[in-house]
Amino acid sequence: MGFSEADIGAILLTLRLATTVTILLLLFGAPLAWWLARTSSRFKGPIGALIALPLVLPPTVLGFYLLLALGPNGPIGQFTQSLGLGTFAFSYSGLVIGSIFYSLPFVVQPLQNAFDAVGERPLEVAATLGAGPVDRFFSIALPLAKPGFFTAAVLGFAHTVGEFGVVLMIGGNIPGETRVVSVQIYDHVEALAYDQANQLALLMVVFSFLILLSVYGMQKKSHRQVLRFSQ
Amino acid sequence: MGFSEADIGAILLTLRLATTVTILLLLFGAPLAWWLARTSSRFKGPIGALIALPLVLPPTVLGFYLLLALGPNGPIGQFTQSLGLGTFAFSYSGLVIGSIFYSLPFVVQPLQNAFDAVGERPLEVAATLGAGPVDRFFSIALPLAKPGFFTAAVLGFAHTVGEFGVVLMIGGNIPGETRVVSVQIYDHVEALAYDQANQLALLMVVFSFLILLSVYGMQKKSHRQVLRFSQ
Amino acid sequence: MNVSNHTANQISVAINHKLSERGGRTFNLDVDLDLPAKGITAVFGESGSGKTTLLRCIAGLETSSHGEIRVRGVVWQRETDFIPCHQRRVGYVFQESSLFPHLNVKKNIAFGISRSPSQLDTEHYHEIIELMGLASLLQQYPDQLSGGERQRAAIARALIIEPDLLLMDEPLASLDMKRKQEILPYLESVHEKLDVPIIYVTHSIDEVARLADYLVVLEEGKVIANGGLKEVLSNIEHPLHLGEETGVVVEAEVRERDSEWNLIRATFEGGELWIRDGGDEIGHNIRIRILARDVSLALSEHTDTSIINRLRVEVEKIQYVVGQSMLLVSLKAGNSTIIARLSRRSAHHLNINEGMEVWAQIKGVAILR
């Protein structure tokens, strides 16, 4: 199969983007999910719903409003400009921001479930052994929620790779910077270059299948019949 | 706010679609997730990965290939034609099929996690009380996995509402049949009718927020500190 | 179903089951037992000896075990035949509370009933609810109960379905003594009234003595002792480390009631004993546990002590145990054996020898019902 240079550039860019976004999402998502799993604050519901919101908005629409927000007159754009960063639309950073926003629920949901499933008892035990809240989070909640992290990472990564609407909207299709694989395939389809589209899509399918498979495999191995605490 | 007749049609169609798809997804997804959670078959990994695949494919691309498959020359199209059903592309049924395919991972993942979290013990206890495998599934696994069902239903419903690429591709944007809200908003945006787009998008945001909120609220209430079995 | 006569009154369990643990250790349960298909068989053994594993194999929860299991002539497992757990008509009380968290107590109990092929007897139901002290807890969810309350509900759930074989994995371990004392009589009456054989795992020799007809002792997955309760307990050469709990069990018949002092007189093969009146009717058989520590020996009969039971016995065998200070003496009282524990110094002082006749003094109050 012959991939054009543009195809290869798109592939590399996609991998870089998805990796960056996944890492950032896990970093931000974990504390958020933790908070959601344990709080009994009345903001829990609204904030949970807010995080889930990108799910229900069509990506292209979401992209359009993100474009407005990131633009020179939008709130985010005003802010980034005031920091001397210029505007983020049509840049890799913009793509990262958009993707984070868009994929957040895919990471927070499984993490929150995993934290829920950890239950109260292990944390109480850890407290009696001198572990403070932050310590408990890192030493108990995180490791016990590990299967949830796998799921979150897969969903986050995958969704960023497959993301399209938002990227199309705020990316501006700049080779090497914002032209990711999904956009490239779309381009091929629109240009009736079905052969090239097929090739790239096949690559994407195979690659995606393989990472999913490896993660599922790992999950299975590391998944010891998790001992649960009776309450 | 004045919604055009077309807008209202799109809204109703969207609700109908999302409801249908969510119900079907829970029906199909639950046994599938159950199987995935409990099997130690070597097909577990590949099938899990296959189900997750729609996540990583850009929706428009996915839609394109679904279109090919459902079309008169595609394998599914050939099959449905041979049954005398015609082709499903550009029809409500086609939309339902496409959405199910696309949203499947969003339902299977949380269900699988929830089933995993049920653990072995309650099922063993049920077996000693005379419950066969199917009985155990309905009387123990399902109720204990209830929080997972909430999550699955929210994600499934939401993702169907927000779905866009697939619907646009295989739905063909036919008013009253396949023109759902996301497509309608897209149309408005494309037609530079930003006002109408904003109105509809706002409605969608508010509505989505409200259902998400109510489901999150319910989840909180019904979520008794789930007693876990020690192994 | 395969029913063959010669095994119709037996539960035969010949099982080999390997558990390979990470870290290289493996545990191998390897037993070949013929147990009576009535009464209570106690399985006794240290922590980690494989008691729970044995029950799981019998229940069909360990699907990879090899061997043969027959319960009253019905094959539960043999070579490639493997009747799954839910078709085994088995009741199981787990070591830890195992109530369904999404059902309240009432529905937990109803879960078993609605799946049981036999008809529920309402009286039986209320009797058990009452006995387990669950009447006021029926609407509670498991997470609203204390550990003991949960276990009581689990016991009721397993009892109520009248299974062909009841497996109990330390069912009383999480209960306090008072509840234990309340539940034990019921387990005894299950024993008498229902024809259901029970395999009862316990750490408590007290429960063994009280309930068991048959005793199996496990060590590291192997059976190290196995037989009728009386024989196993009265064997003083036995390697059971029962310590303070060493003693025998005898069956006796109630002969006389002394209402003034609330005592009954019961006779067994070895003589007669005065026992606190527990309400048993005259002519009934009762079970009496005589702990070795409660038996003292005297060369002559003393009538001015508070010890009311004195038996003329013959010294059968002397066995040293626990350190060097104590010894066990088995005594022949008619056809029964009782065991006395005394200090070596006393034995020397009294010049106890095998074959000698002595008075065994048994504190009446020390006799368990």
Add this chain to the structure above:
Amino acid sequence: MNVSNHTANQISVAINHKLSERGGRTFNLDVDLDLPAKGITAVFGESGSGKTTLLRCIAGLETSSHGEIRVRGVVWQRETDFIPCHQRRVGYVFQESSLFPHLNVKKNIAFGISRSPSQLDTEHYHEIIELMGLASLLQQYPDQLSGGERQRAAIARALIIEPDLLLMDEPLASLDMKRKQEILPYLESVHEKLDVPIIYVTHSIDEVARLADYLVVLEEGKVIANGGLKEVLSNIEHPLHLGEETGVVVEAEVRERDSEWNLIRATFEGGELWIRDGGDEIGHNIRIRILARDVSLALSEHTDTSIINRLRVEVEKIQYVVGQSMLLVSLKAGNSTIIARLSRRSAHHLNINEGMEVWAQIKGVAILR
């Protein structure tokens, strides 16, 4: 930190905590206790009496409890001050095994160590590992252990960090007798060697007698008895339903060793006793439990029986208990009280009256170390 002298040797717990359960029931723990800040305080009570809830309040796990908790003058809780659990320097052994499933035994234990402000003594570490029989299990994960093995690891984990206050919630409930017997001496030596006070919840009066210095009895969330072990146990008017376990605890001093018979002679305020030699050195204090059922009375001294301990005592009080056939007699032996249980018939037969002098016969073998 607030240290005030008059409470520096006390643990005061004045707590009111409501648990409202669904189904309308509420449980209210309402206690006001001053406990000694050394030794072992046993908390005894029926299932559901609130023992676990009390420990949780003390540990700071129930954050909505009201009241005041001071441990050796340090305020753990008072009005709006609430020191969170992880700052309380408390050790907690939970009622159910509570090992972290993602850590092997070694790392479970290390978890506490690395968070403890005090330096780990390697010898102490190895001693505990050895004693709990964990050396070969260090690499195992909790799901590879039996219930008892898990609990042993949990006990080691809590012991090893040398907390200011150790809370144990029925730590031995899931252990078999042999392991219990192995662990108990260690708990005793924790008691002696370490200055850490222990609050010990148990169902077993045996453990109470063996370990406790102070006893708290709970019923439905209220304290119904509370005091030094000896006083609480020797009060025969007490509503404790100890049944067979009724008895007293006395402190005695080892005076003489008889190596030939492996016995020691110990004296207490009420006289002297011959006891199986447990290796205690001469001059040491030991604790002896004398069960009421092991004490018989005689009007004259009999020397031809295997009962080696005989004390001249005075009948102090007679109390009817259990049904109508038995009674408890408290006996004055010097300044100590011991209790005998006998049948009413015997009492009548011997014509026992308050103030009368009799011989108390105590089976030497019945004395617990």
Add this chain to the structure above:
Amino acid sequence: AVASNFTAPAKYLAEEFEAQSEHQVRLVFGSSGRFFAQISNGAPFDLFFSADQEKPQELIENGLAIDDSLFTYALGGLVLWSRDEQLIQSSPAVLSSNQFSRLSIANARHAPYGIAAEEVLSNLNLLANLQSKLVRGENIAQTFQFVFTGNAELGFVAKSQVYQDDILISGSAWQVTEDLYSPIRQDAVLLQRASTNDAALAFLAFVRSSRGRSIIRSYGYVVGD
């Protein structure tokens, strides 16, 4: 099926047409590439107003459209536009200045307006220099959005998007002279399944009528013959 750049005039045409006949028109807007794929797979469309010439031609070759119905319904006008009223002085001068960081054009791979925009830039010898400042919209609508939202200071958009009745609606613009790019011909074609559909034929006729042509023209398109 109507190319999205022709959305507004198509709606207006349909309205007028419905007013004067008893036929109903259902319009579907979108990208020509997608319509091509959908028509190839059996989409129930009767007429196809493409944004280019190749796709209708290809459909005819594939036997999905009727050869003799093919005609050019509009010629798109290309405009360099900015929201900033000062930026563009009705000339391409701004393109060689440093007054902007982003220039929005349509994707030349499949959007005719993109091809035209690149032609203009290369004719002005600016293509290479401006390469790093280009952002590409997937279609002309998106290209317009980039400029409209201010994320790109200026861009080559369709005249129909910023002119109404030949008057600039807002911002500043330069109408690119026609010698700088080859004409953007937008062809329409009757699809095979509608070969006997009266309504479709009537609508086509209306579009070609003088009334139809003047409507199209009023949206900034050039209409030939």
